[in-house]
Amino acid sequence: MSGRGSQPVRVLAAGVYPQAWLVTGVILSLVAGQGMRGVVPPWAVALCVVAAAVAGVAGRRARHVGGAAAILGAGVVSAIALSAVTGSSWSVTLLVVGLACGAPWLGGRYLHQQDELADEAAQRARLQERSRIAQDMHDSLGHELNLLALRAGAIEMDTTLTSRHQGAASELRAGASLAITQLAAVIGMLRGDGPVAWGPTSPDIAGLVRRAADAGMDMTLERNGPEDAAIPVVRCIHRVIQEGITNAARHAPGSAVTVKIDSSAEETQVTVINTPPNMSLRRRPGSQTGFVALKERLQACGGTLSAGPHHGGFRLIARVPRGGAG
Known part of the structure; x- marks a missing residue:
């Protein structure tokens, strides 16, 4: 089989179309329910097992419940209609649909919600770690920049230096102070404190x-x-x-x-x-x-x-x- 021809099979196997999985499970459970007339044949049990598996996958992969509810509702209506046409027990067919599709689908939805909770917990952990790193950066870099500004200020006040050297020290101190301000803004952005107005408000x-x-x-x-x-x-x-x-x-x-x-x-x-x-x-x-x-x-x-x-x-x-x- 070519790669192009096997693509739909791989897509279905990956659970990309969970509604198709659920439709398949409902059909299999309807067929199994119709086969249970006084006895339970092995093939009906096998269909129920397959239906439960695909319904569980559908529940875990599904992002929305509206389509699944419509499919399960259609399965219930079909079970009653088939029972009326074939003369089989509608209660048995409904029971098979519920146990082979409805319950596994709900179990899949539970696992889906657990996956989402785990993802949210991991995201919160990443945000907390990012905030911690940002705070460490602020403390360490801010400390060094403040020391740099203090040293530059001390040089600026040294009367033994020429005015040119004092001016250079003044520029260094002003640059360190600006770097401290910008560092605080960046750290706030990394911590998620809100948008940062970056850059000079009045560029010179x-x-x-x-x-x-x-x-x-x-x-x-x-x-x-x-x-x-x-x-x-x-x-x-x-x-x-x-x-x-x-x-x-x-x-x-x-x-x-x-x-x-x-x-x-x-x-x-x-x-x-x-x-x-x-x-x-x-x-x-x-x-x-x-x-x-x-x-x-x-x-x-x-x-x-x-x-x-x-x-x-x-x-x-x-x-x-x-x-x-x-």
């Missing part, structure tokens, strides 16, 4: 580039055309630039980064280009997950993303429609 693109420059990166920002006032679009642009700067800092330390924002009446194009890296500096590997998430974010805004090598460095180009939803 110039501030993003300035902070990267203050951190020691060679940054250039170029703007052409009117600025888009739509917050979702600005958030998308902010996210693109953030990913481009992060990518350059991780994979091309010491490179010069140029951010270009070209706006027209139809769309805004953001280009982030970094020159070849300083090979004497250590580069960190990446997982490419940032580009995947960024592409999904741009698709939500109705935009597109392209990225790849460019003159020994790297170039990231994003296009976002003016006023796109995000």
Whole structure:
């Protein structure tokens, strides 16, 4: 038998169509009931056993009880009608239908409910474990970030340092404080506390580039055309630039980064280009997950993303429609 021809058999055997199983069980029990006229032949007992098996499978696989109730009701009506036509005992036929189909089906439904309860218990256990892990992350990472912020604050207050070094310490302290806030938001989301408004409410693109420059990166920002006032679009642009700067800092330390924002009446194009890296500096590997998430974010805004090598460095180009939803 070919794979295509055996597919319906495998589907039925897997209990995908529980109503068909129940119909089969009812028919077998009706036939067995009609055969019990004063004596109980072995074939009738065998039919009852098969009917009970398929009815039990139907009860365990069924998701809804409405169709099963209709089938069992039709079986009861058929039992009375067949008994009237053939002259057999309708009470015996009804008893066979009830014992060979009705009772096993109820037993299957009980097992089905037990399976659902077990699944719910497992889901609750997973949620509790996720909440516990989230709390552990909050406690451990929050502790380290708070210590980092305290150390940065102490450096910032050191009068023996130059104003440039104090400013760098101030930026470090502010970044650690922001990371603590964002960590709390993410942990709340993992614990199921509700939706999280992620990202800056009022994205500051110039501030993003300035902070990267203050951190020691060679940054250039170029703007052409009117600025888009739509917050979702600005958030998308902010996210693109953030990913481009992060990518350059991780994979091309010491490179010069140029951010270009070209706006027209139809769309805004953001280009982030970094020159070849300083090979004497250590580069960190990446997982490419940032580009995947960024592409999904741009698709939500109705935009597109392209990225790849460019003159020994790297170039990231994003296009976002003016006023796109995000």
